[in-house]
Every structure is written in structure tokens, then in C-alpha cells.
Amino acid sequence: MLIDEEEEPIQEYTFAAPGKRLFIALIELVNCWILAYLVGFVLPHVYKRPLYLGCVVLLLAYKIISEKSSGQSFSKKMYALLVLTDDMQKTSWAHVFKRNIFWIILPVLYATYFYILVPVFGEDYLQYPVLFSLVNLGDIFKIAVLIAAIDMAFVFMTPKRQALHDIIGGTVVIDRN
Structure with missing residues (x-):
């Protein structure tokens, strides 16, 4: 902490390193998998799709609230x-929701x-190639990976080491060490 001539403290912030940001994103992804597999192990007869979706939603809710x-x-x-927000204040609900929009x-x-498209059109969706070529699960996964890669690439290019979701949410991540 520095002191200026008027004796008011000036706080210096260190923005989180890109390597830490990437590692933390991996930790959160692994936490989601661990929770899903533990719950799947405890409840082996539960249908897996709602179980995994429930785990993702639960961890997302935890992330937003925390x-x-x-x-x-x-x-x-x-x-x-x-x-924190761009002006180094505590985040509001709007900041947190915008930050986690992806x-x-x-x-x-x-x-x-x-739960909507497959039940309506059935598992034999090949007869509807235009509709399902746009929302195929494999494509959704590829799009998610592409979005995550683009999102985290911003950490390496911005002066405040902000990911795209930080820019959208008006937030920064600082290192308290």
C-alpha cells in the first residue's frame, strides 16, 4: 500500500495471471465432473442426463452465489x-449474472x-437434418469448447487480464497474494 501526500491510502491491485486463470477454470470443470460421478455412484439407478445437468446447475448456482x-x-x-467490478468494488447480482452468462x-x-427437441422429434432426428444439424449435441459441445477457448484467450490479450466474460460482466480478477 502506498501513501500519497494527502495521507490517503492508495491500493495497488495485481491482476490474476493468465496461467492461474486457466488452472482455476480447469479446477471448476473437474469439480463438476467429480460431483456428477459421485452422485452417479451413490444413485446408480438415476437416469444420467438429468443427474449431470442437475450437478452442473448446482455448481453454477454455487459459483454465482459465492x-x-x-x-x-x-x-x-x-x-x-x-x-471485483472494474472500479474495484464488490460485485452486484447484475455483474455476477453477466459474468456467468456463457x-x-x-x-x-x-x-x-x-428435454424439448428430442422428445418432440424423437431419437430418429435424421429425418429432420436442417433442425438437428444446428443443435446436434456434438456441435453444442464443440461450440462450448470454442466459446471457452475464445473467452480465455482474452486473458492473454487485455491489459487487465480480463476474459471475455469479465469484459461483459464489467469485472476483474485480482490476485490477493
Whole structure:
């Protein structure tokens, strides 16, 4: 902390390193898989799609609530990172929802595919090639990976080391170490 001539403290912030940001994203993904497989092991007779979707939604809800209340999810606490607004204030609900918009949309696309389109058009969707070529599950997964890669590429290109979701949400991630 520095002191200026008027004796007011000036806080210096260090933005989170891109490597830490990527590693934390991987930790959160692995946490989702671990939770889904543990619940699947405990409840072996439960149909897997709603189980996995439920785990993703549960972890997303945890991530949103924890980022709003303390500015940190589990993995960010491990590495002493903190999510703040661009002007270094605590995040609001609007910031957190905008910041997590990609992760909110993906389960919605997944649920739409399996619980609306497949029941309406059936498993034999090859007779509707135009409709399902746009929403094929494999394509949704590829689109999700592409979005995540583009999102995290911004961390390497922006001066505040913001990912695309940080820019959309008006947030930054700072390193408290």
C-alpha cells in the first residue's frame, strides 16, 4: 500500500495471471465432473442426463452465489483470487449474472436439446437434418469448447487480464497474494 501526500491510502491491485486463470477454470470443470460421478455412484439407478445437468446447475448456482457474496468460488479461494467490478468494488447480482452468462446458456441449450427437441422429434432426428444439424449435441459441445477457448484467450490479450466474460460482466480478477 502506498501513501500519497494527502495521507490517503492508495491500493495497488495485481491482476490474476493468465496461467492461474486457466488452472482455476480447469479446477471448476473437474469439480463438476467429480460431483456428477459421485452422485452417479451413490444413485446408480438415476437416469444420467438429468443427474449431470442437475450437478452442473448446482455448481453454477454455487459459483454465482459465492461470487456475489464473497467474490470467490472454491477454486478462487484456493489461489487467493478475488472478483471485483472494474472500479474495484464488490460485485452486484447484475455483474455476477453477466459474468456467468456463457455458463448459464450452456445448460439451457443442453436441456432444450434433450428435454424439448428430442422428445418432440424423437431419437430418429435424421429425418429432420436442417433442425438437428444446428443443435446436434456434438456441435453444442464443440461450440462450448470454442466459446471457452475464445473467452480465455482474452486473458492473454487485455491489459487487465480480463476474459471475455469479465469484459461483459464489467469485472476483474485480482490476485490477493
